[in-house]
Amino acid sequence: MNATENTPPVRLLTSAELAVCIKVFRDARQWTQEQLAVIAGLNVRTVQRVEQGWPAGPDTCRALASAFDFLDIDALSKPFAIPPEDELKAGQEQFDHEHVTFAAIPLTTGKQLAELAQTSTMDMSQLTSRWAAKRISASKCC
Numbered sequence: 570m571n572a573t574e575n576t577p578p579v580r581l582l583t584s585a586e587l588a589v590c591i592k593v594f595r596d597a598r599q600w601t602q603e604q605l606a607v608i609a610g611l612n613v614r615t616v617q618r619v620e621q622g623w624p625a626g627p628d629t630c631r632a633l634a635s636a637f638d639f640l641d642i643d644a645l646s647k648p649f650a651i652p653p654e655d656e657l658k659a660g661q662e663q664f665d666h667e668h669v670t671f672a673a674i675p676l677t678t679g680k681q682l683a684e685l686a687q688t689s690t691m692d693m694s695q696l697t698s699r700w701a702a703k704r705i706s707a708s709k710c711c
Contacts, residue, residue: 577656579648587645594637595620609636617665631649 582590595605598688602620606613609632619625619633638647652660676682 574647577652579650581648582641582645582651584624585622586651587625588620588676590618590645591633596638605633605636 589695591605595602600608602616603613604618605611609616611629615629619629625633625641625645627646631642634642634645637655641647659683676685
């Protein structure tokens with residue numbers, strides 16, 4: 570088996586895949602659709618349509634890529650090597666087998682933080698001494 574047989578086929582993102590990417594990029598920056606539209610110089614309705622999976626033209630893709638600070642503004646319009654579904658599933662299973670993941674729940678109140686501190690089994694003194702050491706060394710250098 571040679572390297573070309575292991576390489577997934579190169580193809581453009583589907584409109585549905587582009588929609589997921591744009592929403593993930595936007596959510597990661599905690600932008601609203603309106604904010605993305607302003608930053609990209611697009612109509613908010615265009616952003617909504619792209620996120621709903623409607624086809625996006627090259628100019629729209631360039632504007633979105635530019636808004637997300639892509640070095641290559643044509644990146645969203647170029648073909649990608651996207652692995653097939655079974656390969657992605659196998660990779661996810663391998664990751665799950667090799668790593669432990671935890672769900673993170675944001676703390677919204679001081680009471681939640683206090684409960685977390687009470688139930689935590691972590692030795693907080695190590696964190697405190699490390700933090701103090703970093704703070705002391707930072708104050709000496711500046």
